[in-house]
Amino acid sequence: MSSEILINITPSESRAVVVDNGVLQEVFIERNECRGIVGNIYKGKVCRVLPGMQAAFVEIGLSRAAFLHASDISIPKGQTGDLQETPTKVPPITTLLREGQEVLVQVIKDPLGSKGARLTTQLSVSSRYLVYMPDTQGIGVSLKIESEQERERLKSCLVSQLDSAGGGYILRTAAEGVSETELLADLKFLHRLWQKLGERKSSVKCGEPLHQDLPLALRALRDLYNPDIERIRIDSTTTYDQAMKFAEGFMPECAVRLEHYTAARPLFDLFSVEDEIKKALERKVPLKSGGYLIFDQTEAMTTVDVNTGGFVGHKNLEETIFKTNLEAAQAIARQLQVRNLGGIIIIDFIDMEEIDHRDQVLLTLEKSMAPDRARHNICGVSDLGLVEMTRKRTRESLGHILCEPCPSCDGRGYTKSVETVCYDIFREIIRAARQYESTQFLVLASQDVIDRLNDEDSTNVAELEQFIGKQILFQFEAQYKREQFNVVMM
Secondary structure (H helix, E strand, C coil): CCEEEEEEEECCEEEEEEEECCEEEEEEEEECCECCCCCCEEEEEEEEEEHHHCEEEEECCCCCCEEEEHHHCCCCCCCCCECCCCCCCCCCHHHHCCCCCEEEEEEEECCECCECCEEECCCCEECCCEEEECCCCEEEECCCCCCHHHHHHHHHHHHHHHHHHCCEEEECHHHCCCCHHHHHHHHHHHHHHHHHHHHHHHHCCCCCEEECCCCHHHHHHHHHCCCCEEEEEECCHHHHHHHHHHHHHHCHHHHCCEEECCCCCCHHHHHHHHHHHHHCCCCEEECCCCCEEEEEECCCEEEEEEECCCCCCCCCHHHHHHHHHHHHHHHHHHHHHHHCCCEEEEEECCCCCCHHHHHHHHHHHHHHHCCCCCCEEEEEECCCCCEEEEECCCCCCHHHHHCCCCCCCCCCCCCCCHHHHHHHHHHHHHHHHHHCCCCEEEEEECHHHHHHHHCCCHHHHHHHHHHHCCEEEEEECCCCCCCCEEEEEC
């Protein structure tokens, strides 16, 4: 598979994308005014403890207090061997934290929508091959390293370090196949970094960051690079120089694949990346066969509906549905990554009668989701014929980053009809006429509402004037949206 990373830098925004065989797979966007904070370590202050929720709110200098659950609070384990799981029985939050207490916390989820950031006190710092966790004991290995022999080899490289340096480690996917020398060099770098953070801890004030993760361009090198990546193109001279320095110091195998893009054609015009990003913001996704998908993202979950559309097939209905669902399964997996949709996801494939067809569609979805870096779990087909799955969400979706709720419908996706607004106005006039004394009423509304009141509903207006015994006047307001109106007594 031919893969590239494209990194586009402007003064106010950084963007990185992964392209496989000319097809956009993932999009990362970071704006200077609202940089992602996942991985940052802060000195925070507990502002509220909620025993009923087993959680606390912590001030870390953001506009909203961040959320810290009792299960994310580090408790010394004193064990070695495999990385220990969080204990099933979590102590009461009141025994772990108190209001006003200062605590070092790390962000594990960016603020999403109306929710504040999610925190943990189980601190960690990352490098190319390792994640170092000073307060945890043991060694964990990325599940994407499937060879049991390789997993054991990597563990054995670090076993000697458990007692001498303390702390726990997670071997990242990129560690597969690297030498012990490279792993130990990474480990020493992380120990030096943690030592420097310890020295700075006392001088940092509450609400200030103790440690900030790398900027997007360097994170893309660290987290997205793998041996399948043929080229990494960067269109900024300054960022290219920074990336080259970073790669030569920590990822020499990556440095030879860095390329400074200087052509006149915008970098994201290659492989039609800009067009693909625009398409990823649309609700409807066409399939090559003529079918289509409908994505609806809500606060609670994302739903995906599969439709045959203009695809009529060649044999019979069941075969037509089966082929549409197979194509949809591959398209859905890609769209989930490009749009960065997370949380609960419900997929409504077209109903299939043959059990074998259902199994093949589910298998296709699982295979298509396999390269996804985000942790996910596909639960199978429910009794209603729906595929239920979850995908880990650590940052805002592409739609939430690039868009905002429609000011006319407040994000509902629809507005009241002109007819409905006119009838709302009639009811408001009757209500005001019964409660207050006035000689006439002035209605302020949008142009389309005023046009209907003067045209289709003119008879209704005349009957209403006769009913209340008062004159009704109309005035157009250019700033009013359709559902806005005022009834003024004169």
